[in-house]
Amino acid sequence: MRIINLGSSSKGNAVIVEFADSSTIMFDCGFSHKQLLRKSVTGAVVVTLPEICCLTHDHKDHSKGLADLQKWGVEIVREDRVEPFFVKSFDGVHDTPVKGFAVRNSDTNEVVLYATDTSYIPPIKGLTHMIIECNYDVDTLRENSFHRFKDVVARHYGLDDVLGYLELCDTSKLEEIYLCHTSSENLDPRKALTEVQQLTGFQMVPVLICRCLSATQSSL
16 A cells, blocks of 8 residues: 655645555645645655545645546545445544545455544554544643643544554554644654554554655664
8 A cells, every 4th residue: 555645734734545456545635636636746656546535524624625626527435335435434523514534445354544624533453554633742741832732632632542543453454553633832753753652562563654755764
């Protein structure tokens, strides 16, 4: 599986997932057609038109490019479905109705989780790849944004939540973890990488932080 992160912040969110059989899906599309083309050129990557786009919620930083996708014939998915991929949606917790998704490609036996802008994610079996919000760690949030502490915790997944989720889930098939929607103000990325890698078995499961165009693994 190849995961291309086109953006993971309040400026825009979009992730392309290319399965081992070259079939492609997208999670969110918070960028216009022109912005996507610019990202493709500047990042020297080919952004393949997805078969479906799973939309978490209607905030502009997640949905700005939906009209363009629909114009190109891409189906927007908000609920469960079984074809061409098995999509399991779940309700998250945010300041607006929000969905998370687990998508299975039955031909390749790959299962990817995508969950962002939510303070709740249910346990899901058989995950091979995880794209999961890690917006803050408690110490950094308390130090830098104490006035927003309760609001952020109520609407977002933090480092302690990610660690608790990994302890709760069966990670025996897990191949990669992508930490997304990370706050530059409220998260210490080095701390997040270290603690998640320690929990999963240091260097056994690659842990990456979604930055600008592509997911990049930070050195420790």
